[in-house]
Amino acid sequence: MADKAFGLIYTGSSNMQLRELTYSRSVAAVPFAGRYRCVDFILSNLVNTGITNVGIITQKNYHSLMDHLESGKEWDLHRKRDGLFILPPFVTRDNTGLYRGTVDALRSVLGYIRRSAQRYVILTGSHTIFNTTFDDMLQQHIMTGADITVMYNEENSLNTDEQYDDLRLTMQQNGRVIDLEYNPYRTESRCRSCDVFIMEKTLLEYLIEEAAAHDLLDFTRDILLKKVNDLKIYGWRYGGYVARLESLSEFFRYNMAVLERPVREDLFNPEHPIYTKVKDEAPARYGIDASVKNSLVADGCLVEGTVENSILFRGVHVAKGAAVKNCILMQATEVQSGAELSYVALDKGVLVRKDRRLVGYEGFPIIIRKGSVI
Amino acid sequence: MIKKRMVAMLLAGGQGTRLGVLTNRTAKPAVPFGGKYRIIDFPLSNCVNSGIDTVGVLTQYEPLELNSYLGNGSAWDLDRTTGGVYVLPPYVSGSTGEWYSGTANAICQNMAFIEQYSPEYVLILSGDHIYKMDYADMLKHHVEKGADATIAVLEVPMEEAHRFGIMNTDGESRIVEFEEKPKHPKSNNASMGIYIFNWPVLRAYLAEDNKDTASAHDFGKNIIPKMLNSGKRMFAYRFKGYWKDVGTVQSLWEANMDLIEEKPELDLNDKEWRIYSRSAILPAHYLGKESSVCRSIITEGCYVDGSVSHSVLFSGANIGEGAVVKDSVVLPGARIGANAVVTKAIIGENAVVGDGAVLGAAPEEGESYDTSLTGDITLVASNTAIRQGARVPAGMIVNQDIIGSKEG
Numbered sequence: 001m002a003d004k005a006f007g008l009i010y011t012g013s014s015n016m017q018l019r020e021l022t023y024s025r026s027v028a029a030v031p032f033a034g035r036y037r038c039v040d041f042i043l044s045n046l047v048n049t050g051i052t053n054v055g056i057i058t059q060k061n062y063h064s065l066m067d068h069l070e071s072g073k074e075w076d077l078h079r080k081r082d083g084l085f086i087l088p089p090f091v092t093r094d095n096t097g098l099y100r101g102t103v104d105a106l107r108s109v110l111g112y113i114r115r116s117a118q119r120y121v122i123l124t125g126s127h128t129i130f131n132t133t134f135d136d137m138l139q140q141h142i143m144t145g146a147d148i149t150v151m152y153n154e155e156n157s158l159n160t161d162e163q164y165d166d167l168r169l170t171m172q173q174n175g176r177v178i179d180l181e182y183n184p185y186r187t188e189s190r191c192r193s194c195d196v197f198i199m200e201k202t203l204l205e206y207l208i209e210e211a212a213a214h215d216l217l218d219f220t221r222d223i224l225l226k227k228v229n230d231l232k233i234y235g236w237r238y239g240g241y242v243a244r245l246e247s248l249s250e251f252f253r254y255n256m257a258v259l260e261r262p263v264r265e266d267l268f269n270p271e272h273p274i275y276t277k278v279k280d281e282a283p284a285r286y287g288i289d290a291s292v293k294n295s296l297v298a299d300g301c302l303v304e305g306t307v308e309n310s311i312l313f314r315g316v317h318v319a320k321g322a323a324v325k326n327c328i329l330m331q332a333t334e335v336q337s338g339a340e341l342s343y344v345a346l347d348k349g350v351l352v353r354k355d356r357r358l359v360g361y362e363g364f365p366i367i368i369r370k371g372s373v374i
Numbered sequence: 375m376i377k378k379r380m381v382a383m384l385l386a387g388g389q390g391t392r393l394g395v396l397t398n399r400t401a402k403p404a405v406p407f408g409g410k411y412r413i414i415d416f417p418l419s420n421c422v423n424s425g426i427d428t429v430g431v432l433t434q435y436e437p438l439e440l441n442s443y444l445g446n447g448s449a450w451d452l453d454r455t456t457g458g459v460y461v462l463p464p465y466v467s468g469s470t471g472e473w474y475s476g477t478a479n480a481i482c483q484n485m486a487f488i489e490q491y492s493p494e495y496v497l498i499l500s501g502d503h504i505y506k507m508d509y510a511d512m513l514k515h516h517v518e519k520g521a522d523a524t525i526a527v528l529e530v531p532m533e534e535a536h537r538f539g540i541m542n543t544d545g546e547s548r549i550v551e552f553e554e555k556p557k558h559p560k561s562n563n564a565s566m567g568i569y570i571f572n573w574p575v576l577r578a579y580l581a582e583d584n585k586d587t588a589s590a591h592d593f594g595k596n597i598i599p600k601m602l603n604s605g606k607r608m609f610a611y612r613f614k615g616y617w618k619d620v621g622t623v624q625s626l627w628e629a630n631m632d633l634i635e636e637k638p639e640l641d642l643n644d645k646e647w648r649i650y651s652r653s654a655i656l657p658a659h660y661l662g663k664e665s666s667v668c669r670s671i672i673t674e675g676c677y678v679d680g681s682v683s684h685s686v687l688f689s690g691a692n693i694g695e696g697a698v699v700k701d702s703v704v705l706p707g708a709r710i711g712a713n714a715v716v717t718k719a720i721i722g723e724n725a726v727v728g729d730g731a732v733l734g735a736a737p738e739e740g741e742s743y744d745t746s747l748t749g750d751i752t753l754v755a756s757n758t759a760i761r762q763g764a765r766v767p768a769g770m771i772v773n774q775d776i777i778g779s780k781e782g
Binding site: 268 | 670
């Protein structure tokens, strides 16, 4: 089944709501759950489906993403035949370099799409986190004879404050989509797209060329929404756990949710491992006065103080006498003795000096920008 | 084939009988160490960090696990177009073929491998020591001295010198005498089992030794003494730093415990000298709401709901609610049940300790069992299950499932 499909991940979307987190990285490279980047999940899902040809469309700030993906070796995508293709923007006679939208981006990688030998394409975004394989979805797609199949999950709430890329599906009994709403203010539909679309690659080529010819920019708004009646679009329901890093508070909330056992067990199902860049850090060390409760800790950490309800990424140092509660400490951050942090997210390499206090609130965590010294 | 200045040959055939059940199904170099490593990661990482990119690994005892662990060598950056890591088992050539009958014989049988790279020097390593060492510096010393052979030595306490091969040197660190485990040692320069030879010289000695039917075909017993007797220029290279032979249950346990010292002598976090290993694909470890952890090292995939102190947990180890683990080494995938008490033990890979079981309990009067391999360290073999509430006295080796109900 998998040899029939290739993956195409769009990482170009920028999300202003993630503020400081995405100043120097794309959403795909946003850190998650102690040792991962957002894109690890969708990429591992594709690989665990058995897909060996994956293209990653990058837009801005993709240096950190390329550094993370390298040759694709950790995902077993370092291949002679197919493998991982990083597709950054490039300037040509009819291409300005920067993509104005998803259609623009897809048009500029048409060469890659045409060269791919597989019949189907699994087109995805990169800021939705879940752990599954796409075998069932692909099978359903073929069985129903759909033009496009959209993966969705059921979500009860509608977050209108910080809405981001919220595509709602209304379906008939047989799963055929009869209405699509994009970022609606209110909706009857609980079925929200997970940003995964399956279609034949020839259809994708046709849709892109047609949209580009009409100077349309966005795949969702300008193609899907407009063609909901012309195309046979079907939904494929996913019942597992889904996290969406839409805003800073959601980033905070979904990272924290990994402290809950059912969430961890769903996202880190041993049958479908999530691959990431290996850093060869030594195991985490706990000092004699360490006190750690309900926390996720990655390798390379040195914990000598108090840590509760927190997530420590690789190489974090919490000194003796420091207290860290309800915090996300990203890679290589350091909290010196006597410092107290609560509801704070420290981006990579932040240093919190002795006896400093930083207190956020559950619904309004403080985020400290990469490399800052407090 | 592109010429290599120095090729490393790693002797990994050791059976490691003194490690008891830990080497039932695995060669000694593949024994887990330090939370996420295996013993062989240390010499291999040293090679890569010293700029050596061609390593032959000689195996013959239970090679499966070691083979699959090494894979194509990419974990150590040894997947190279020229060079890289090669597993070299004994083989049949024409109508003859034999097992490696000694360390020198193992190299002798793989002369063709070394010849491919026409090296000037060959580095001989063993796969049973934990240390960080710059072999490039040793080579520099070898070249500066104009040596035929250089042997790395470590100063050991005089009272322990009788357990080692002792190199007696002159003022220029030239070796004048070699004594294997002398009763009355003249110096305390112990051989670390790390040699650099000029390849043409070694090749000649290996060929000659191979014809000698009285020889044990061993570097320490035969090759080194023969070279010394014929006046070859042999020098000692003094190593300073952490070095531990982990050939026994006691020393393996101690070396693990050394890592949880406040300032461990062996720094695994040194960014300039990383120890590489094949990583298990597991999430960050989780410490539960009721857990308590101190003075320990814990790695990816672990799940701790109990209390862990002064211990080393390997990837995927699981410590149940209310369990108390102290002074112990819990190998990959092992599970300690709720309220179990584990004291001074090594728990094998994927072993399961039942709820409420007590390991490392004080022996009862009249209880007798063999502790010659373990001393007071309780040892549980891999893939072994220990029944709920069972009691295992200190120093016992558990080699099969405990399912009977003697007590509890």
